[in-house]
Amino acid sequence: MSWLDRVVGLLSLDLGIDLGTANTLVAVKGRGVVISEPSVVAVKKGTKQVIDGPTGLAVGDQAKVMLGKNPGNIDVIKPLKDGVIADLEITEHMLRYFIRKASGGRRIVPPRVVVAVPSGINEVEKGAVTNSTRKAGAREVFLLQEPMAAAIGAGLPVADPVGSMIVDIGGGTTEVAVISMVGIVNSESVRCAGDEIDQAIIKYLKSQYSVVIGENTAEQVKLTIGAAVAPADELRMPIKGRDLRTGLPHQLEVSSTEIAEAIRPQVQTIVGAIKMVLERTAPELASDLIERGITMAGGTSQLRGLADLIARETRLPVYVANDPMTCVARGCAALLEDLDALKQILEAGVQQ
Ligand SMILES: Nc1ncnc2c1ncn2[C@@H]1O[C@H](COP(=O)(O)OP(=O)(O)OP(=O)(O)O)[C@@H](O)[C@H]1O
Ligand SMILES: [Mg+2]
CATH class of the missing domain: 3.30.420.40 (ATPase, nucleotide binding domain)
Structure with missing residues (x-):
């Protein structure tokens, strides 16, 4: 390592980013996961202009609480869909916000970033992730296939x-x-994956009970009583939504057996x-x-x-x-500790 590399290393951070459909996680080399927030951004309606949240920009945690509760002049956007970028500009805003937050504003030299991407994405989508990350303030971008990152983070x-x-x-x-x-x-x-399961719960309540619920409620139902197969100990939960027939708020109780059937x-x-x-x-x-x-x-x-x-x-x-939701981000950051291994993996067929 040259003296210049060493100086640059001291002045900059290396980050591993799991740019997920539901959550974005940022891990700092040698420090672990420092950010774990929903991949959600609130903008002024019809624009790409991020609005202010209670404290700072409405990105991540500050934006997710607005989902389904926002007035008409605000759009709450999930810029990733099915694991790929659906809205480039908003993704860039989100990445910039998280990269700045992780860097703590102290570093002078922009970070080197390893981003995990789904193995199914095409060249155009890969280019979009690389460009967004660069524009969001990265000095160098490496793309790592998500399963490889997850496997490394899981210690395989x-x-x-x-x-x-x-x-x-x-x-x-x-x-x-x-x-x-x-x-x-x-x-x-x-x-x-999880989003489709939430949608199946929304669809079931609508068709079975004519009750409409939002995405956050559907996720809560899944977390509280959701199951892959009907459990021996039946769980039940009250759910609040809007009755389609009367248009009024309505509460009903559903069981884990019903939810297991709905998401089968x-x-x-x-x-x-x-x-x-x-x-x-x-x-x-x-x-x-x-x-x-x-x-x-x-x-x-x-x-x-x-x-x-x-x-x-x-x-x-x-x-x-262990800690299954942070495996990908930890796997990305672990590779930054070992650049030789990173190069080997990138050469072994992982892109760019
Ligand atoms: N205990 C739990 N039981 C069931 N589902 C859960 C649980 N905890 C979290 N989830 C679901 O996991 C999903 C988020 O997982 P994760 O953060 O790994 O996704 P992501 O990395 O953002 O998405 P992707 O990898 O598909 O782009 C959400 O759908 C959430 O509801
Ligand atoms: Mg993921």
């Missing part, structure tokens, strides 16, 4: 000549990958993606999986009963990683 031996399976179930996408010798041997990405197609899609990758996995690697099992990361991996269901359907042991 990605460099060894053994097969490891990582399943990252987030808000917008489910990513399944078998990794061996720093390469993704086999993978599948489906645009079905989405759960089946997730299980199906895992099975598809297993079917395509070469015998030597498949035999590693019998011993090593499946490791899960991402918020939706914590859905009640999901790990058990996957274990039953695949007949493999299933583990949820």
